[in-house]
Amino acid sequence: MTTSQPFLDRSDPRLKLTVENRTKNVFVTQPEDRPKEEHVNLIPVVTETPCRLLEAGLNTLQKTLVLQKEAELEEVSRQLSLKQQEFQSRVEGLAQRRSELELKQQQNAERVSKFEKFVAESELKQHQALKKYKDAREQNNIKQKDIERLTNKLIQRRDRQHVLKDRMTKYKIYEDYLVKTINFLPSSYLENDSESLVLPIIRRHETLSITHQELLQRLEKMEDEVEQKQQQLQTMKQEHSIKTLMGNKELSELQNELEGLKDMNKQAEVSLQMEQGQSREKVEEVGSILMAINNLAEHCYLPSYGALEDINVLTMMDMVKEYFLDKADTERRARSLMESGSAVAPLTDKKGRGSMRNMGSKAQIKSPSKVSKKSDSLS
Template sequence: MATSSLPILNSNQKLKMEKGSQNIFVTQSQDTRQRTGETDLHIPSLKETSCRMLEAGVNTLQKSLIVKKQAELNEAEAQLALKRQEFKSCMEALAQRRSELEKKQQQNKEKVMKFEKFVAENEGRRRTALKKCEATREENLSKQRQIEDLTEQLNKLRARKQVLMKRIAKHNIYEDFLMKTLDYLPGIFHDNGYESLVMPVIRRHETLSITHQELLERLRRMEAEVEQGHRHLQCMKREHSIKELMAHKQLSELQSELETLRESNKQAEVNLLTEQGVSREKVEEVGRLLIAINNLGQQCYLPAYGPLESMDTLTMMDMVKEYILDKADTERRARRLMESSSAVASTAALTDKRWRGSMKSIGSKTHIKSSSKVSKKSETFN
């Protein structure tokens, strides 16, 4: 522990401390000394041994450390309480700010809703105004067209008025002439007689004018009919040309088909002539076959089949077949007899040869035996 830094004291040495003086140890730091001075811890002066003093110093050091730690703990608790108070105040301020923020958000939402409603109303008003403006524009255009049409009609009427005024001015001389003539006429013509002479002329003029208008209208209708007839004639000409082209096309197709049919007919005629030549050859071959069958029937005639003149071809061929089979059977039997006779002769010759061979072998054996005996006798004699 920290007691190693303390000075060594004798067992008989005693420390004298005055009452009211501070207990300062070597192991204490300056801060601890100041704090112990601040806490006013006074240790009574005692006269004890060194061991007791050391123990007391150690206990005092531990107590001072505990006091120091307790002071630090109190300071930390005070700081913690202060921090808690600050945190609580911060949380309260945060809650207040949050409530204010929620209020502001609610107000902003209300403002946004009002603004959106205002924008929607303005959009609806704008669309209504645009529709009204478009309708007004179309109405103005229609009115402008009507004004232009009416202006054109007015100009035409003014031009017609000018023409009529010129015509009236042109015919005024005739009116003046008639009025002067009327002035020079006697009084008799100023009565009903004048009207009776002039009115038929006027009515005749009106009738002729009406007839002229009717004739002009009829002429227009006839011109329209003639124009329609011309158009119809042009359509008929086009249709006729199209039909003529189609007819020419069909005619060319039919001509090509005719050429094809002619070629096929020629090929068919060639094939027919070829087939006729082949059939003629076949007829000649069949005739030769029939003649050969008749010749064979005459050569292979069997009375069991009846007369030869009334016999058909198949029966004649059956007769020839039966005749040939009989001949083959007879020939087979003859060959068998000849083979059996030749086999008997060959067996007899073979037995004769065997007998002669056996006789020759027996003679040779006896000759050999006799010669061996003679040789033995000669040897014995020698």
């Protein structure tokens, strides 16, 4: 289906273009300074927000707006100066707080150092007190031992005192008898008679009592010495037992070392015997190899190498090698002659026998080559 397009009438005024002299729209910031022109519509430049325009009005002049902006700028600068003052005061406060904090940190460091010093002093005092306590405990132990020893001595002295008291009571009757006898004697008897028998007895008794006291003191000293010697003997016995244990320990260690050395000697002897057996086998093998080389040299002797007795082993092997190479070259030539057919039948038979012999000799050569390899490895 086809659609019919509308018909356009050229006389229609709507289709004609008409150009008018329109007025220019010019945006100015200072309308008073600019000269007036025709066909120009001056539009002031508005930079404020719609809210400010509604507050101030649309017909406000640009100078008024500038004054308002200056006033606002002054207000902002005043607020900025206030903020700067507040910031400066806060900075000063912070500096003061920092100085106070540093002072507190210094005080805390001093307190910590003092506390550490106090702790060190307290530890030193504790160590000294502990040492004093140990010394005092040792002294107390020594004093306790002395007290026990003196208590035993006191018991012994009391027993001795009881014995002496019993003896005194026993001899009291004799003393009373002597006193009564002296009372019955006249007063001038003791004064005039200087050779009386009583005075020597008394003096003898005094001497014996003094000697008895000295002997008791010597006995006490000897008992103390005996106790010291017993203590020394006990310590010497302990040291001797300790030394005996140490000697037994060292003796057991030395016995273990001796057993280990014996085992090592046995292993060394076994290894030495094995090495000696291997060396014997090697000597026998080398001797057999040298005998084989000498036998081959006698069978493969070449006069160009000189006397056989003056040739060494390597030269003998080179001579044998050259001999067999010569034989192999001869065999190769004979086979080439046989293949070419130029030789006579008897000759070929002889050559065939010679080749068979050479093959037999090659079969016998294999073992000497192995022997030569063994000799190289041994050398």
